[in-house]
Amino acid sequence: MTNNNLISKSATNHVSPRQITIIGGRGRMGKLFKEQLSLVGHNVSILEHEDWEYADKLLTQAELVLVSVPIEYTVDVIKRAAKYLSYNTALCDITSVKTQPTQAMLEHHSGPVMGLHPMFGPNIKSFLGQKVVICPGRNDDSFQWLLDFLKSQGGELIVCTPEEHDQMMVIVQATQHFCRFSLGVFLAQVKVDIEQSLTMSTPNYRQEIDIVKRLFSQNPNLCVDIMLATEERCNAISFLADTYSRLAKLVATKDRDALIQEFENTQIFFEEKINTFIQPLNTTPRQRDFKPQMQTNMSI
Template identity: 70%
Template sequence: VNYVKPRKVTIIGGRGRMGKFFTEQLSAAGHKVSLLGNQDWQDANRLLGEADLVLVSVPIGKTVEVIERAAKYLASTTALADITSIKTAPVQAMLEYHPGPVMGLHPMFGPSVTSFSKQKVVVCPGRKDDSFQWLLDFIASKGAELIVSTPQEHDWLMVIVQATRHFSRFSLGVFLAEEKIDIDRSLSMSSPTYRQEIDIVNRLFAQSPHLCADIILATEERCQTIGRLASTYTRLAQIVAQKDKAALIEEFEAAQSFFVKSSKPQQSNYAIAAPILPASVLQATEV
């Protein structure tokens, strides 16, 4: 086993669920982890000034202001990273306010997981990447897949991976609630894919409403894209209202052609074959 020098790590927002996950993982590996919350800024000189690595793990809307505030206390050699689900603004802020090593990270999982095994972490290089090599090696050694991206590419893909997906499931959940659907009864005569979809909607509504709203509203680009998605729903609903079967088939075939060219069927088959977990287990915070 390769020896890794213990590092001093401070996690800003470390008492949150994702902060706790990183605290547990890094502490178990022998690193000295300190936490800095709202009540701890009087100790910022010690907590931040002596750290080898500072991880920012706060709500999306507070990330940039926390980066600006924290940077004043950092040594020029301290590595500064954030684990927020948007990357362009945080990475820009870290590069602007901190002259030392900078990197953006986005763990693509919720804090209910117990390890990095089989998870994905997006890595957005910023400055002096070598200072983070020990951290990336640690995450990879625990079984995670590291995906390198620019902040801009990450944020565009997250519009689709996160924002429109959340909005679609949020909309379905609101509709089912408004229609007062007997979910248990519907599950008793459902297909595996319906049960899976209901489990996913359950998972969404098991998390904090503030987190869900933050993910949907995080950027203007997300809001505009969701508006275009809503327009698509409206257009298709009008076709249904007109009972225009030919137009509906035309829309289907156009999308079908796109997916035949771009998707990998084996991944879809895996999703259908995956076990359906009871709602009580699906208490993860979405990413």
């Protein structure tokens, strides 16, 4: 099935109940998917780490097995679960790294495989307006009902390869987490009176504080694992930190001309790219086949 076909088929209002098992279904994201899938009539079971004695029952008869566990455990759980799956069971994961999990699913399961990455946190109330990255693996047709479900709930599906996904997430996710993580740590270190600062803040500052607050309301393991998930992410964060350090030195030496030059160089970059990233904001959600281009000195 082509990428266009994956997301262009119209969703149907009729739902045939499916047997679904979510591994890690008591986690926050697992709970969200269980609730949303159950609401439309699917039969959703949960398998947690203490439930593996029931794995044969919970996995063998499932039409879909959804892996929703922390990044560091995902590949091991896939290998363990694959031993119980029938050849026609659809297997997918929803972790924020796609290359290694998709490879593991393809290697250890002979049936349908697909990688998903929900581009949102577990606090949402519905999938309306939310992006989900789709990384096809094998036998895409077996997942069409799931993709139709996401679309019918208002989700936007974006299809790409696992490698394209992971390269883009270095910038979209890992470095952004580090920026906000760093800002939060700084504010705590200098003991800023957040409440007072918000009384005289700009809209941008209020928005940024809200984002930082939401980051630090999460499980710390999740935040840290997102930053440390791959060597490419660690390298990019290190490169970003070097950039901070270089610019901070210019500030420390009050090198106004150098700072203006840095600003103008970056201004040119954004002016050249402006049409590229404004267009998706002004159009209806659609498939995007993207090929990330990041030209830096870092090894990613």
